[in-house]
Amino acid sequence: MPIYINKNILKxxxxxxxxxxxxxxxxxxxxxxxxxxxxxxxxxxxxxxxGEPSSVEFCHRVGMNYVSCSPYRVPIARLAAAMAAIR
Amino acid sequence: MTEIKRVYLFGDGKAEGKADMRNLLGGKGANxxxxxxxxxxxPPGFTITTDSCTEYNELGGExxxxxxxxxxxxxxxxxxxxxxxxxxxxxNPLLVSVRSGGRASMPxxxxxxxxxxxxxxxxxGIIKKTNNERFAWDSYRRFVQxxxxxxLGMKPQSKEEQDPFEVIIDEMKAxxxxxxxxxxxxADLKELVARFKKAVKDVTxxxxxxxxxxxxxxxxxxxxxxxxxxxxxYYRQLNNIPHEWxxxxxxxxMVFGNxxxxxxxxxxxxxxxxxxxxxxxxxxxVNAQGEDVVAGIRTPQEITLEGSRRWAKLTxxxxxxxxxxxxxxxxxxxxxxxxxxxxxxxxxxxxxxMQDMEFTVQEGKLWMLQTRSxxxxxxxxxxxxxxxxxEGLIDEKTLLLRMEPAKLDELLHPVFSxxxxxxxxxxxxxxxxxxxxxxxxxxxxxxxxEAWAAKGQKVILSRIExxxxxxxxxxxxxxxxxxxGGMTSHAAVVARxxxxxxxxxxxxxxxxxxxxxxxxxxxxxxxxxxxxxxxxTGQVLEGKVETQEAELSGDFAALMELADKYTRMQVRTNxxxxxxxxxxxxxxxxxxxxxxxxxxxxxxxxIKAMREMILSDDEAGRRKALDKLLPMQRSDFEGIFTAxxxxxxxxxxxxxxxxxxxxxxxxxxAEIAKELGMELSKVKxxxxxxxxxxxMLGHRGCRLGNTYPEITEMQARAILEAAIxxxxxxxxxxxxIMVPLIGTEAEFQLQDKIIRSIAxxxxxxxxxxxxxxxxxxxxxPRATLIADKIAKHAEFFSFGTNxxxxxxxxxxxxxxxxxxxxxxxxxx
Numbered sequence: 001m002p003i004y005i006n007k008n009i010l011k012x013x014x015x016x017x018x019x020x021x022x023x024x025x026x027x028x029x030x031x032x033x034x035x036x037x038x039x040x041x042x043x044x045x046x047x048x049x050x051g052e053p054s055s056v057e058f059c060h061r062v063g064m065n066y067v068s069c070s071p072y073r074v075p076i077a078r079l080a081a082a083m084a085a086i087r
Numbered sequence: 088m089t090e091i092k093r094v095y096l097f098g099d100g101k102a103e104g105k106a107d108m109r110n111l112l113g114g115k116g117a118n119x120x121x122x123x124x125x126x127x128x129x130p131p132g133f134t135i136t137t138d139s140c141t142e143y144n145e146l147g148g149e150x151x152x153x154x155x156x157x158x159x160x161x162x163x164x165x166x167x168x169x170x171x172x173x174x175x176x177x178x179n180p181l182l183v184s185v186r187s188g189g190r191a192s193m194p195x196x197x198x199x200x201x202x203x204x205x206x207x208x209x210x211x212g213i214i215k216k217t218n219n220e221r222f223a224w225d226s227y228r229r230f231v232q233x234x235x236x237x238x239l240g241m242k243p244q245s246k247e248e249q250d251p252f253e254v255i256i257d258e259m260k261a262x263x264x265x266x267x268x269x270x271x272x273x274a275d276l277k278e279l280v281a282r283f284k285k286a287v288k289d290v291t292x293x294x295x296x297x298x299x300x301x302x303x304x305x306x307x308x309x310x311x312x313x314x315x316x317x318x319x320x321y322y323r324q325l326n327n328i329p330h331e332w333x334x335x336x337x338x339x340x341m342v343f344g345n346x347x348x349x350x351x352x353x354x355x356x357x358x359x360x361x362x363x364x365x366x367x368x369x370x371x372x373v374n375a376q377g378e379d380v381v382a383g384i385r386t387p388q389e390i391t392l393e394g395s396r397r398w399a400k401l402t403x404x405x406x407x408x409x410x411x412x413x414x415x416x417x418x419x420x421x422x423x424x425x426x427x428x429x430x431x432x433x434x435x436x437x438x439x440x441m442q443d444m445e446f447t448v449q450e451g452k453l454w455m456l457q458t459r460s461x462x463x464x465x466x467x468x469x470x471x472x473x474x475x476x477x478e479g480l481i482d483e484k485t486l487l488l489r490m491e492p493a494k495l496d497e498l499l500h501p502v503f504s505x506x507x508x509x510x511x512x513x514x515x516x517x518x519x520x521x522x523x524x525x526x527x528x529x530x531x532x533x534x535x536x537e538a539w540a541a542k543g544q545k546v547i548l549s550r551i552e553x554x555x556x557x558x559x560x561x562x563x564x565x566x567x568x569x570x571x572g573g574m575t576s577h578a579a580v581v582a583r584x585x586x587x588x589x590x591x592x593x594x595x596x597x598x599x600x601x602x603x604x605x606x607x608x609x610x611x612x613x614x615x616x617x618x619x620x621x622x623x624t625g626q627v628l629e630g631k632v633e634t635q636e637a638e639l640s641g642d643f644a645a646l647m648e649l650a651d652k653y654t655r656m657q658v659r660t661n662x663x664x665x666x667x668x669x670x671x672x673x674x675x676x677x678x679x680x681x682x683x684x685x686x687x688x689x690x691x692x693x694i695k696a697m698r699e700m701i702l703s704d705d706e707a708g709r710r711k712a713l714d715k716l717l718p719m720q721r722s723d724f725e726g727i728f729t730a731x732x733x734x735x736x737x738x739x740x741x742x743x744x745x746x747x748x749x750x751x752x753x754x755x756x757a758e759i760a761k762e763l764g765m766e767l768s769k770v771k772x773x774x775x776x777x778x779x780x781x782x783m784l785g786h787r788g789c790r791l792g793n794t795y796p797e798i799t800e801m802q803a804r805a806i807l808e809a810a811i812x813x814x815x816x817x818x819x820x821x822x823x824i825m826v827p828l829i830g831t832e833a834e835f836q837l838q839d840k841i842i843r844s845i846a847x848x849x850x851x852x853x854x855x856x857x858x859x860x861x862x863x864x865x866x867x868p869r870a871t872l873i874a875d876k877i878a879k880h881a882e883f884f885s886f887g888t889n890x891x892x893x894x895x896x897x898x899x900x901x902x903x904x905x906x907x908x909x910x911x912x913x914x915x
Contacts, residue, residue: 043885
């Protein structure tokens with residue numbers, strides 16, 4: 001039952017499209033604080049979000065080194081990552 | 088207060104709007120204006136802005152009408168002047184169309200009214216002007232029908248009900264003993280208008296409005312209202328279009344494709360929307376109105392000669408019959424065709440994208456009614472983009488930015504052949520959990536799937552929901568169907584990982600494991616019956632539907648190369664097996680970002696050793712079982728490292744709570760007790776002791792490795808020994824050991840220390856070293872807050888955003904009720 005979506009309480013399923021407003025802040029914070037502790041820290045993502053285009057764009061913006069996704073989403077993520085870099 | 092401009096005029100080569108005003112004028116309105124500006128023949132008209140739709144929703148019709156009245160009156164006067172016609176005139180009446188047009192294209196989702204302005208006066212005017220009584224009355228009856236359906240709400244709400252006007256037409260046809268609408272005479276159609284009007288009076292209690300102005304306002308508001316109809320709302324959810332945008336309304340002078348044999352109407356594309364080929368194509372009908380082309384009452388004919396011949400070949404029509412009965416527009420109206428060809432070329436060059444256009448020919452004169460960027464398949468998207476790059480129409484960046492990444496999915500999975508799909512019967516609609524096309528015989532158990540597949544049979548694994556134990560059955564099945572579970576359910580996630588077709592949460596699917604049957608909407612299916620799944624749409628189809636291999640063209644590879652030229656971020660893959668790793672590598676993955684070790688424990692005899700480890704009383708017992716697991720894990724890692732030669736591989740240490748590995752049914756518990764020489768009561772006691780109210784927040788992740796360090800020791804050893812072994816064979820290996828579920832600095836330090844001391848031991852024992860890193864998964868909110876402290880020890884972070892989302896929202900990923908998983912079809 002799509003009650004929350006229909007009532008516009010949630011704009012999208014946060015398990016499919018990374019919630020940039022809330023969870024995204026923690027990802028940003030974790031990345032920047034992590035790099036305070038270790039400037040060359042390698043940062044990536046390995047949730048299902050790693051193959052979802054808008055989430056990939058977000059990962060680019062917060063300065064991640066890589067995204068990781070299921071094999072069949074790899075081309076999608078590659079394209080989304082390039083688009084994010086151009087934007 | 089500054090004056091708000093709500094109405095934008097266009098016509099006769101001039102326009103107040105232009106292409107880049109689509110936010111305000113909608114896609115259709117902006118493009119109508121632009122077509123005027125570049126000299127394409129368009130019937131004059133005006134666009135009421137999308138902002139007015141928002142005002143309408145806020146203020147209501149009455150207040151908006153007051154705000155709009157003068158502008159709309161002026162606009163109608165402008166159109167009257169350009170056309171030399173008058174609203175409601177019995178000499179030279181102006182008729183208009185009223186259409187929706189949002190910012191983003193929403194084909195067919197909102198309402199349209201044609202022939203507005205028709206009344207008892209105007210019909211006389213049309214007859215005088217055209218000398219075509221039949222045409223005049225046909226236009227009139229179409230208008231009453233459309234207005235009745237759309238504005239007066241007489242359109243049936245369900246598919247089962249028949250349109251009241253269609254019922255009247257059918258009665259009329261029966262009375263006259265004819266089978267086709269076109270066989271009705273002018274007098275019949277006149278009589279139809281009268282009966283239609285009576286039906287309106289009967290249903291609504293009011294006379295059909297004769298005043299064109301009343302008709303116009305009714306229609307404008309009906310179009311605004313249609314922004315919020317169920318279809319439109321659902322379409323917006325499906326395509327992530329914001330509800331706030333609103334629709335514009337386009338009012339435009341009518342031109343008629345049904346004024347006789349020199350009139351026609353049609354739809355065309357500047358390139359093939361399915362294959363992407365650079366071939367102008369489309370369909371048209373002589374002596375028809377736009378709705379006839381889409382309604383499927385008459386069979387439209389091809390626009391080009393080439394397309395017409397292709398069509399004839401496919402449908403088995405001889406060339407003689409084709410030329411006689413189904414001629415192309417190119418043959419039928421060569422001059423018009425030439426003009427249309429030039430215009431479509433002009434529009435494509437101007438917009439630099441494939442165009443989807445609507446046109447009407449009124450007594451030999453061509454009018455363009457609409458142009459927009461055409462919807463296309465994933466394959467067409469790639470081909471059109473690459474072709475336009477080669478043609479110099481667009482540059483590399485424009486090409487990349489125009490892609491819809493999620494659409495590449497279609498290029499990676501087998502698909503149903505479109506012709507087979509149109510004939511297939513839909514049994515149920517579920518969630519499009521993992522795209523692809525699958526046909527097979529129904530089985531209900533993973534073991535059966537394996538057994539049947541071993542005999543070479545194609546199976547669909549049908550489960551209420553799946554669990555890790557079903558993995559092998561899922562691997563060999565053509566597709567997976569579940570009655571429960573969302574887009575992130577086990578079945579969905581695993582199927583996507585496998586690139587396997589999966590439909591989850593199929594509506595009205597009831598599975599009975601006991602009788603090995605299932606029913607869909609009451610229809611019974613037995614084990615062995617054939618069904619098909621369309622993982623891209625979520626449809627469950629009856630029987631076997633023909634599939635075709637997805638085509639991987641050279642353009643696709645070229646596009647991917649271009650993407651890599653501009654990208655900064657690398658793309659890795661989540662892979663637990665050498666097979667997955669190889670697939671991902673072929674798709675361009677630059678390493679593995681997540682190897683889950685727990686899946687390895689489910690295969691074959693491993694689960695036994697794993698259970699032995701879990702059920703042991705003490706460390707000695709656990710170590711004994713872990714010693715059995717070590718060589719198995721090591722060989723798994725060797726396979727993965729080999730597949731990823733030269734690229735980094737992140738391996739996550741054991742993460743899930745242990746209770747997921749132990750049997751919960753007594754029969755299985757008895758079996759394991761026997762194998763391990765334990766008392767059944769002891770096994771039960773151990774299993775019960777693992778039970779947690781909230782296991783995802785319980786004894787899992789690094790907490791396992793910190794309470795049972797020997798597990799981390801074994802896994803670190805397996806990873807590093809495997810790395811050394813393959814390195815000796817000349818394979819370049821970069822293992823990254825990832826500790827899951829870190830919440831405190833000390834947790835990580837402890838695990839880090841265990842791993843590093845094992846590394847020293849392994850290196851000393853083997854007289855060899857490998858480069859490795861130790862890092863952590865960031866998935867607990869607390870870890871993000873103390874990330875600086877953790878990073879002092881951890882060499883890399885990998886955000887586990889599934890858990891992070893779960894814990895930040897305090898919503899379990901398995902809670903399906905609040906979400907609408909179907910909204911993300913595009914990303915599945």
